Amino acid sequence: MTDSTRTVTATVLRTQDEVEAHIRAICFKTGPPTLLGAELEWTLHSSVAPSAPLRPAVLRDALGRHTPVTLGSPVPPDPLPAGGTLTVEPGGQVEISSAPATSLPSLHAAVSADKAYLTQLLGEAGLSLGEHGADPYREPRRILRTPRYDAMEQAFDARGPHGRVMMSSTAGLQVCLDPGDDPLRWAAASALGPPLVAAFANSRRHAGRDTGLASARMAAWWAMDPRLTHPVPVTGDPAGAWARYALDAPLTCVRRDGACWDAPPGLTLRDWAEGALPWALTPGDVDYHLSLLFPPVRPRGYLEVRYLDAQPGDDWIVPVAVLTTLLDDPATALDLAAPTAGRWLEAARLGxxxxxxxxxxxxxxxLACRRLDGTGLSPTVRAQIVSFIERLPWEGSQ
Known part of the structure; x- marks a missing residue:
């Protein structure tokens, strides 16, 4: 399946039950949690004029052999030196996706090396990484033109401006963790969302103005279609809950021959499974639909925690270490987080x-600070984490 052509494979999913069985089979990996990863995203700016529009040609020249296909490279990009992969988002945000690591220290070393390499690469072209979860200087402006992003913009515009903000003006920090055999890890990862959004909110300014929000980034996600961006219900059957979420979510785009992938308005994956479209539904179509769902925690064989704002400089390790450490004891984390598990909007607004x-x-x-000694992180990094947390606005001022 390419990004411009829909190819029907031999396998066809003919019923909702077959669709649900496929989703169940791919979304949760069993076994003890052993791997973790991080995805660091940044808005990108001219080092001398951060509010200037980003020019795709300048970014292509800066990235060289690491330029993604979506930005015009004729061949797949080379990985970064420590194994991370580089992608470019619709508004020109750059993102490092780490290779899976087996410990926090190895993850920290690899991501730090790739981030330093990327910073130097961009700096030589007069570009610098942003330090916030939303672009504090510019209005949303999409620089990537693909059938996927065209269809996404068309679908999101039907509900207002927030989809464009999300696509082209926001930058997140994602933490990727094995789900493990304990269903409490899934429940805890979601319940931790509001207090950690509040603690690490870093996107009050957007497009040259003070939004008055602690996290304008999270507020933009929350204001989109709730069937695409609100949390998956936490039940005793996480895979079943995710399958139902996916079936009831509207189609954002439908791949087919040609440049237009716009989805029929109001149509869901469940409708497609019931024969509402003239094309057979394949496992590849379902997988593509899942890639267009953006809940705060998304199961992809691992748990992709998506609710954190990008952090300044090297402080990305702070929320990664906090979340990883807390989820080592999901029962305790869930118990502490339960009183505010539903306060997503308050977290975005007030922090x-x-x-x-x-x-x-x-x-x-x-709790996370008291358990840092068990992470294997160096004393210097542990001190950095504690110092960051001590500097948070604990008096409650915005």
């Missing part, structure tokens, strides 16, 4: 100025 979220975040981060 730690919300008293309930401030109390929950303080308890969780205190």
């Amino acid at each position: 730690l100025a919300d008293p309930a979220l401030r109390r929950t975040a303080a308890a969780l981060l205190d």
Whole structure:
């Protein structure tokens, strides 16, 4: 399946039950949690004029042999020196996806090396990485033109401007963790969302103005279609809950021959499974649909935690270490996080100025700090994490 042509494979999913069985088979890996990873995304700016529009040709020249196909490379890009892969998002945001690591220290070393390499590569072209979860200087402007992104923009525009902001003006920090055999890890990863969004909110300014929000990035995601971006219900059957979420989610784009992949308005994956489209539904179509769902925690064989704002400089390790450490004991994390598990909107709007979220975040981060010695991180990095947490606005001011 290419990004411009729909190819029907021999396998066809003919019923909702077959679709659900396929989703169940691919979304949760069993076994003890052993691997972790991180995806670091940044807005990109001219080093001397950060509000200037980003020119695709300048970015292509800067990235050289690491230029993704979506930005015009005729061949797949080379990996970064420590094994990470580089992608470019619709508004020109750059993202490093780490190779899977077996420990926090190895993840920290690899991502730090790739980030330093990318920073130098961009710096030589007069470009610099942003330090916030939303572009503080510019209005959304898409520089990538692909059938996927065209269809996404068309679908999101039907509900307002927030989809364009998400696509072209935001930068997140994603943490990827094995789900493990304990269903409490899935529940805890979701419940931790609001207090950690509040603690690491880093996107108050957008497009030259003070939004008044702690996390304008999270607020943009939350204001989109809730069937695409709100949390998956936490039940005793995580795979079943995810399958139902996917079936009831609207189609954002449908791959087919030609440049237009716009989805029929209002049509869901369930409708397609029931024969609402003239094309057979294949496992590849289902997988592509899953890639267009953006809940705060997304199961992809691993748990992709998507709710954190990008962090400045080398402080990306702080929320990664906190989340990884807390999920080593999901029962305790869930118990501490449960009182504020549903306060997503308050987290985006108020951050730690919300008293309930401030109390929950303080308890969780205190626990994480007390357990840092067991992570294997160096004393210097552990001190960096503790110092960052101590500097958070615990008095509740925005």
